[in-house]
Amino acid sequence: METTDSTVVLVKDPVCGMSIDKRTAKFKSEYNGETYYFCSLSCKKTFDENPEKVHLVS
Numbered sequence: 001m002e003t004t005d006s007t008v009v010l011v012k013d014p015v016c017g018m019s020i021d022k023r024t025a026k027f028k029s030e031y032n033g034e035t036y037y038f039c040s041l042s043c044k045k046t047f048d049e050n051p052e053k054v055h056l057v058s
Contacts, residue, residue, distance in 0.1 A: 014054050015043035031055070 011022045018039045022028075025037040027044040031051045038044040047054045 011037050013037065013039045013043050015046050016040075 009022050010019045014036050020039050022037045027038040027041055029036050029048055
């Protein structure tokens, strides 16, 4: 079943700070029970390598 909900849900990429729609984000990671969304594979890799450092910066 396809949804017709077109509501944009903006979240902040914790690495670069870019606003992205979490429904269409291609890159995401789970950390400490939370889901983080990224604008690019590069930002996801940076987060995955050291999530504590990125989490503290954002």
